[in-house]
Amino acid sequence: MKHESVIIAAILLLAACGVPARPDLSLERVQQAGVLRVALDASFPPLESVAPDGRIQGIDPHVASAVAGQLGVRAQFLNISSDGLKAAVLAGQADAIVSSFTPVREWSHELGYSRSYYDAGPVLSAASGDARQGLIGVEAGGDGEAPARRRWPDRIRLYATSQDAVEALNHGAITGVVLDVPDISLFAADAPGLHAIGRPLESVPYVVAVRKADRLLLQAIDAALADMKASGELEIGR
């Protein structure tokens, strides 16, 4: 009887402790390889795109390279379709996703998410003049319409596309336009001097994603992003 009790106690103790976790070698793996393998879909300028010379360019590869530098390694980019980013990381083909990636709650049991390094949410923008008064253009049905309506219920004018709104801004029909933060640089050629005013009306955070089990790598990435934020290096694209 005493023997059985000991066995039962041992089983309960093991159950309480759970199965021993595998050692987290994620950061060590990256540092030993000397490379942070980053999966992205380089078809979304200005965040990520392929330059005419074949280089991967944009805000995301810039952030990824800076993070890799903080880890003491270099970034290597795997350019694949957005649909394959998660699978690439889960299968160990890449260490991280840095690709206009917003945290998806349903995937949080498989992926770990860093702090946000970029907010792509809709923001009031203007080229010149005083956007605090006058009409504000916004794309009908776009991410910016609902928050803009809440903020300026009597000043909103809807347009079929953001480009139409920017053209109206150029013609002086409106004094401001609500755009997603990354779109400001895309429209800069159409509206010289276009810039964001204040913070986004709603947050659309872009994060780095890694495998859930790669906790040490995620911690190191978070620390690198914190350093970059403190140094002002993440004030990009606005």
Place this chain on the structure above:
Amino acid sequence: MPRAVLAIAGVGVAWLLVWQLLVTPWRDPNRLRLPPQQQVSTAVPILGVHTRLTDEVEQSKIRRTLEMVRRMGAQWDVEYFPWNYVQRHGVGEWDWTHADLVVDHAQRQGLKLIARLDSVPVWARPRDTAYSYLDPSHYADFGNFVYQFVRRYRGKVAAYVIWNEPNVSYEWGVRPPDPEAYAQLLKVAYQRAKQADSQAVVLAAPLAPTLEKSNLALDDLDYLDRLYDAGAAPYFDGLAAHTYGWRNPPDQAPSAGAVNLRRVELLRQVMVRHGDGGKMVYVTETGWNDYPRWIRAVSPSQRTDYTVEAVRLAQSWPWLAAFCIWEFRLPTVTHTYNDAWYLVRTDFSPTPVYLALRRLAAGNASVKVKREEKPSVGQASSLSGAEGPANWAA
């Protein structure tokens, strides 16, 4: 004990029983509450959509989605039924709750349902592999899932799609695409489906339209050719196909070096070349995207025009059974280009594409189509509409 106390206790117990038997089930959100039988009225019998109810948990939204599909005049509905949702916990564990909701509501709306079957449960693949990884040692397990699925929904599902885009690495377990291995998988699935229902229509997997020839992806025309060479022809009744326009208008001529809508005609030529011209093609994904920052997107008005024009064009293909637009609606806003495929927004408001297709399906021959050449903002021209480069770069 006084009789009055016993009587009160008896009434209390009876009330509890009534509550448990009658009221509680009504509060169960998964209890089937089906509307009256409906029929699709349409002037475009090939028209369909690809819904994404996989992660839509609310029955009322599943019903509303499928009602809007019917009201659009789409009679075909493609839906994804992941194996790892139905048999998540092991060989003997089955959970049909969500699949039942979708299948029964689709049937009640009078839709012809095409069920896409793939996505491997954790127990059927090695650790640290993707959901699309299936080793031949588990083909029989997948075959058993197909058997159970077909048996359960016999008479309610019009066709079954075996796997998705196996010509790209991430849909083939993040391994090099392998048409010969897929032919084996298709054979197992086909045989098991027919065991469950000899009338079941089994479709070979749709291939991702791509020009890539690497370990990350295989050209869809080459892949289909190799699939036939591997002896797959007896193991599918029709071919599922994905055909996207990217930035190209729907009438652009097909070419082995271009990804456009009419590339599906080249897939058809491969079938005919292999003596398989008697089978139908089911386009289970097609469409244009109007996300402003995607290099393969078009403007919103182009998207509407191209989609309507594409449906008209597809009606002239005698070998086409269904033409399903990707994608109807997602349960949540993703803040990515995925939001720009929608026909109906997350809040159920219809997009201009939905409204135009509804007019077309209602027999309105005057749905306006204008050709707009103005490129959308942020588009680049270097990729010529092909799948982007898929390789490592330092």
